[in-house]
Amino acid sequence: MTLQQIEITADELKHLVSERAHTGETMLLNMGPQHPSTHGVLRLLLELDGETVVNCIPDVGFLHTGIEKNIEAKTYEKSETMTDRLDYLNTMGNNLAYCLAVEKLVDLDVPERAQAIRVIFAELQRIASHLVWLGTAGLDLAAMSIFLYCFREREKILDIMEMCSGQRMMTTYFRPGGLWRDTTAEFEPAVRAFIDTFSKQVDEYEGLLSNNPIFLDRTKNIGKLTGKDAIAWGVTGPSLRGSGVKYDLRKEEPYSGYEQYDFDIPTYEEGDVYARYRVRIDEFRQSLRIVRQALDKLPKGPFRSNNRKFVPPPRAELGNSMEAVIHHFKLWTEGFPAPKASVYVPVESPRGELGVFLEGDGGPKPYRCYWRTPSFVNLQILPMLSKGHFVADLVAIIGSIDIVLGDVDR
Amino acid sequence: MFDWLLLLEWVAKSGILLFILLTGFAYTTFYERKLAARIQVRQGPNRTGPGGWLQPAADGVKLIFKEELIPASAYKFVFILAPILTVLPALVIMAVVPWGPTINFFGRNIPLHIADVNVAILYILSVASISVYGIVLAGWSSNNKYAMMGGLRSSAQMLSYEIALGLSFVGPMLIAGSMSLNDIVEAQRGLWFIFLQPLGAFIFYVAMLAEVNRAPFDMPEAEQELTAGYHTEYSGMKFALFFMGEYIKMIAVSAIFAALFLGGYRGPFVDQWPLLGPVYLLIKIIASLGLMIWIRATLPRLRYDRLMAFGWKTLLPLSLLNVFVTAVVIVLLEL
Numbered sequence: 235m236t237l238q239q240i241e242i243t244a245d246e247l248k249h250l251v252s253e254r255a256h257t258g259e260t261m262l263l264n265m266g267p268q269h270p271s272t273h274g275v276l277r278l279l280l281e282l283d284g285e286t287v288v289n290c291i292p293d294v295g296f297l298h299t300g301i302e303k304n305i306e307a308k309t310y311e312k313s314e315t316m317t318d319r320l321d322y323l324n325t326m327g328n329n330l331a332y333c334l335a336v337e338k339l340v341d342l343d344v345p346e347r348a349q350a351i352r353v354i355f356a357e358l359q360r361i362a363s364h365l366v367w368l369g370t371a372g373l374d375l376a377a378m379s380i381f382l383y384c385f386r387e388r389e390k391i392l393d394i395m396e397m398c399s400g401q402r403m404m405t406t407y408f409r410p411g412g413l414w415r416d417t418t419a420e421f422e423p424a425v426r427a428f429i430d431t432f433s434k435q436v437d438e439y440e441g442l443l444s445n446n447p448i449f450l451d452r453t454k455n456i457g458k459l460t461g462k463d464a465i466a467w468g469v470t471g472p473s474l475r476g477s478g479v480k481y482d483l484r485k486e487e488p489y490s491g492y493e494q495y496d497f498d499i500p501t502y503e504e505g506d507v508y509a510r511y512r513v514r515i516d517e518f519r520q521s522l523r524i525v526r527q528a529l530d531k532l533p534k535g536p537f538r539s540n541n542r543k544f545v546p547p548p549r550a551e552l553g554n555s556m557e558a559v560i561h562h563f564k565l566w567t568e569g570f571p572a573p574k575a576s577v578y579v580p581v582e583s584p585r586g587e588l589g590v591f592l593e594g595d596g597g598p599k600p601y602r603c604y605w606r607t608p609s610f611v612n613l614q615i616l617p618m619l620s621k622g623h624f625v626a627d628l629v630a631i632i633g634s635i636d637i638v639l640g641d642v643d644r
Numbered sequence: 645m646f647d648w649l650l651l652l653e654w655v656a657k658s659g660i661l662l663f664i665l666l667t668g669f670a671y672t673t674f675y676e677r678k679l680a681a682r683i684q685v686r687q688g689p690n691r692t693g694p695g696g697w698l699q700p701a702a703d704g705v706k707l708i709f710k711e712e713l714i715p716a717s718a719y720k721f722v723f724i725l726a727p728i729l730t731v732l733p734a735l736v737i738m739a740v741v742p743w744g745p746t747i748n749f750f751g752r753n754i755p756l757h758i759a760d761v762n763v764a765i766l767y768i769l770s771v772a773s774i775s776v777y778g779i780v781l782a783g784w785s786s787n788n789k790y791a792m793m794g795g796l797r798s799s800a801q802m803l804s805y806e807i808a809l810g811l812s813f814v815g816p817m818l819i820a821g822s823m824s825l826n827d828i829v830e831a832q833r834g835l836w837f838i839f840l841q842p843l844g845a846f847i848f849y850v851a852m853l854a855e856v857n858r859a860p861f862d863m864p865e866a867e868q869e870l871t872a873g874y875h876t877e878y879s880g881m882k883f884a885l886f887f888m889g890e891y892i893k894m895i896a897v898s899a900i901f902a903a904l905f906l907g908g909y910r911g912p913f914v915d916q917w918p919l920l921g922p923v924y925l926l927i928k929i930i931a932s933l934g935l936m937i938w939i940r941a942t943l944p945r946l947r948y949d950r951l952m953a954f955g956w957k958t959l960l961p962l963s964l965l966n967v968f969v970t971a972v973v974i975v976l977l978e979l
Contacts (some may be wrong), residue, residue, distance in 0.1 A: 261787050270867040285793065285948075374868050376945035378860060382684040448860055448944045626794075626869050626947045 240643040250291050253375075260288055267296045271374045271629045274639030278628075285324040290617045294610070297643040305603040309569030310336050310410060313603075318404040319639035320605060323366050326352075326395070327583045328442035329408040334489055335579040335590040336410040337574045338570035342544050346533045348412035349491045354425065354491070354528045355395070355407065356581075357521040361432070363393040363515045363584035364521075368439060371511070371633035375452050380442055387435055394424050404598045411545035412538025425529055429522055436518045444515070455523050457619040458507055467618075468611045471586025472517065473635050475509035478503040493528045507634040514636075544570045569598030576602075585609055585636055609641035649752070657758055661738060669891040670700030675930075675935045683941040710880035715787060718877065722785035725881045730778030730889035733771045734896055740764040741899045742826045744909045744921030756909070756921060757826065764825045765813045768900060769806075772855060775889060776802045779857075779864055782886070783874040794873025797948045798864035801854055804955030805861075809851035811963035815844035815970045816904045825900075829908035838905040843966045845905040847959055849935075852897040854951065856890060859940035863948040898932035899925065906932075 254260045267275040275296035281289035301320060305313040309406045317328040332351055337344060344352075369384035392402040398417050399407035407414050443449045459469070461477040474481055482499045484492040500516030502509035539545045546565050547558035572594030580589040586608030597602035612635050619635075620628045674689070674696070674835055681688030689696040714723060731968060744756030761767055776798055783795020820831035826839075838845045854861040865873035875886045902908055906928045909921030946954070 261789060270871060285797075372944070376862070376866065376868060377943065378680070379684045379941050382686060386685055442942070444945075446944065448946055451950060452944060452947060624947060624949065626863075626866070626945075629869050 249293050251279075251289050254283075254288075257283050259283075267293075267351065271632065272641045273370060273632060273637055274642075276632075276637065278616075280386065280625070280628070282625065285626075287620045287623055287628055290620045290628065292613055292616055294613070294639075294642050297639045299640070301644050302603050306600055309598045310340075310493070310572060311565065311569055312408065312598065313600075317403070318406055319460075319640060320644050321583065321588070321609065321638045322403060322586070323363040323554060323638050324359055324583050324588075324641075325403055325405050326355045326407065327363075327581065327588060329406060330356050330490065331579060331581045331583070331588050331590045333408045334581065335577055335592045336572070338577045338579055339481060339572065339575060339592050339594050340410070340544060340557070342411050342539055342541060342583055344412055344490075344539060344632070345536045347416075347535045348408075348537050348539075350528045350532050351417060352408055352490050353492065353495070354468075354525050354532075355398075357528075358391050358394060358425070358428075358459050360521050360584045361518055362388045367392075367514060367584070367636045368511075371630075371636075372443065374629045374633040375449065375451065377443065380439060383435070383439065383442075387432060390431075393532055394421065394428065397421060399422060409538065409545070411541060412536070416537040422529060423500060425525065428600070429526055429529075433519070433522055436515065440515060443511075450508065452627075452630055453511060453634075454504075455639050456507045456623060456627045457634060458504070458506050459615060459619060463615070463618070464505070467615050469615055471583070471608050471612065471636075472510055472513040473612055474586065474616075475499065475501045476513045477505035483587060485581055486640070487580065489579070489581060492524075494531075495524045497523050500574060507630050510634045510636075571596060571598050572600070578606075581604070583608055585638065585641065586612060605644055607641045607644060609637040609639070610644075612640055613637050653696050653752075653754060654758070657754075657756075661743075661758060662735065665735060665738060665895060666888075668895050669888050670704060670896060671809075672891045672933060673703070673887070674700045675933060676940075679928040679934060679937045680941045683938065707881055707884040712882060713877075714881040715877050717787040719785040719787070722781050723877075726778045726782035726785060727878065727885035728777050728778070728891070729781065731885050731892065734889050734892040735773040736769045737768055737893075737896045738899065740767055740825055741896070741903055742829055742908060743899075743925050745914060745918045747918040749846075756918070760824055760826045762822070762824050765817060765823045769810055769813070772893075773802065773806060775893065779874050779888065780884075782878070784865075786874070786877040788877050790870045790872070791874050791876045794796070794864040794866075794876070795869050797866075798857065798874065800948055801857075801861065801863060801951060804952040805851040805854035805959070808847055808955055808959035808963045809855060811960070811967055812844045812848035812851060813904070814820070814963075814967045815841040816972050818967075818974055825903045825908070829903050829910060832907040832910055836905060836907045841970070843903065843962060844970070845901075847963045847966065848901060848904065850959065851955075852901060853936065853939070854891045854955075856897055858890075858894065858936055860943040860946050861951055862940075862945060865950065867944060868945075881952070894933060894936060895929060898936075901932055902928035 248256070252260065255262055263282055264277070265280055265387040266272040266277040272278065272371065277293040277296065279291040279293060280287055299319065301316045304316060314329060314332055317332045318325040320328050362406045365384040366387040369381035372380035385509045395405055396402045398421055399405040399414065459473065459477045461479045464474045464477045464479060471479070478501055480499055480501050485499060497520045500513050500520065502512050542561045547561055551558040552562060574594055576591065576593040578589055578591045580587050588608055589606035589607065591604040591606070592600050616635065617631065619631050623631065678688040689699040691703045692698040714720060739758040740761050742757035746753050746755045748961050779798040780795040783791040814826050816837045819837060820828040822828060857864055865875065875883055878886060902925055909925045911920065911924035914924065
């Protein structure tokens with residue numbers, strides 16, 4: 235098949251646009267996959283009446299990586315590096331979802347300390363992801379400076395992640411059974427310093443945008459989503475909470491010890507772009523609360539499970555224990571087997587419900603791996619939200635539902 | 645007998661003005677990049693020359709040597725004409741702006757302006773609106789949907805600010821009793837008109853941001869929506885001409901703003917040392933440009949239908965009110 239044949243032509247989409255497009259009364263505009271504000275390689279076919287969007291047809295798949303399929307060809311431990319690349323703004327969260335699924339499948343327990351550190355990193359990652367969202371969503375409305383202010387703060391989080399995992403983005407820090415290594419000595423002061431400065435920074439972002447008349451004008455009553463519609467379309471995360479539905483997996487089905495922490499779930503009733511903005515701004519503060527609590531009662535102890543059938547022995551033991559050498563050899567050549575069973579583990583990613591479905595077949599590789607990614611599901615509502623709005627609003631709406639194309643296409 | 649020296653004087657003054665505007669354009673881009681960078685906790689260009697001061701030259705050289713692409717389906721003649729139509733009015737408009745009082749140069753009295761037209765304000769209004777043709781034609785002739793939408797937006801934009809812009813000229817005109825910018829500047833000998841006409845100055849500044857397509861009114865080239873708007877298909881020097889048009893116009897409207905409301909070239913000791921005049925004007929232009937850059941770095945962009953509503957429902961009534969109040973006060977004072 236030549237490239238020409240694979241490409242979707244306007245003819246094949248005929249049934250998706252209105253009759254008026256065929257007569258040339260409305261204009262078909264191809265927005266993306268290379269466009270400054272589609273947040274990656276999202277292609278939108280727009281039918282425009284003047285500048286009003288009549289129809290919006292998202293076309294995804296430009297960033298397809300085949301990660302789900304590839305995971306089936308690797309052992310449970312080795313395929314974790316690929317999960318970083320799914321939603322590249324939520325690497326720790328992807329690691330967490332995957333590790334929780336593997337741990338549930340093989341029934342592996344995680345020590346307290348590892349769980350607390352996982353929560354700290356998951357929340358820092360949520361802040362980092364929302365920072366990228368705030369910066370790019372602001373940039374979509376041409377508020378330039380907020381973008382750089384947000385990236386300045388995100389840099390500090392990436393530094394903390396690099397301090398512990400050695401990597402800024404592709405961390406693979408959580409491993410089945412715990413963590414890769416324990417945190418470094420500088421970790422705690424660095425996180426505390428970040429918490430102290432960041433709560434002031436959030437006020438600064440709000441000062442730039444929250445009451446800015448132009449920003450209010452561009453976001454209020456734009457892209458309205460009712461709570462009923464949101465549930466019907468399976469929307470989760472801040473987009474759902476912006477429509478007044480109080481649903482957060484950290485409260486509904488707590489994992490990694492989220493039940494010990496005291497935090498609120500911000501919800502707003504309006505369901506417009508501004509409500510989704512408010513939800514994420516409030517989540518900055520709630521995440522900070524969780525990080526502070528987790529840091530205050532960070533338990534001492536092992537950072538990964540002592541179950542040698544699944545977790546490699548410490549380096550130091552390899553020199554004086556034959557047992558350790560055997561375990562190490564078996565784990566790195568063959569991997570650990572998982573029972574013939576299937577699990578589904580959802581976690582609350584910055585974008586919504588991120589779920590991992592794993593089916594074991596008794597061997598060291600999964601029979602099937604499936605990711606329920608929030609960006610893909612949330613993207614479905616875009617045509618509904620954008621109808622009747624201007625192109626300029628469409629850009630604001632895409633920004634507000636916060637998609638990551640690596641998460642959409644996987 | 646024809647005064648050859650007068651001709652020489654005109655040519656020299658025009659040459660100097662063109663030179664200042666063209667280098668001014670280059671350094672306005674540098675100023676914008678540096679100032680915006682400072683606002684955004686960045687460094688800005690700092691690699692070419694000491695402190696990055698040669699960056700505009702490097703940019704110019706790069707743009708000159710770039711390949712000039714003309715899309716196959718573009719309307720060639722109009723496509724080439726459009727950038728020229730954008731730059732020329734921006735250059736010509738400066739002719740009526742005075743940049744200093746009369747100086748004595750080797751026994752010859754030389755007034756520091758190109759032309760003292762008695763209908764300078766009408767001239768500015770008519771010349772300034774020509775450049776919108778450049779944008780509309782560029783958008784149309786590119787045969788690109790994004791470019792066309794940019795062009796259409798710019799015509800819609802012109803409809804919304806032009807009347808308010810015109811009316812905000814009336815205030816200074818009524819107070820000075822003349823349409824010549826020289827007379828208006830001289831009338832501000834005592835007090836700048838921005839103190840007598842704060843509302844008029846505000847309306848003029850807002851309308852002039854729209855006139856030069858600056859944020860928050862940069863809808864014709866909204867990169868987040870229309871990739872680059874009307875100049876999507878332009879490259880090389882033709883692209884540079886659009887930028888030249890935009891930045892020279894920024895300088896020009898800042899100079900006009902200074903002349904109308906900030907006392908133009910007037911300042912302390914100008915009467916003793918006339919050469920201080922251009923310096924004061926330059927300082928005022930730089931301040932006005934700085935405000936424009938600050939606004940661009942801070943504010944989000946308006947939607948173009950909102951600009952129309954703003955222009956017709958807010959700016960127009962306000963400027964009418966301003967003209968009315970000004971006129972009534974002047975009549976009452978004369979009684």
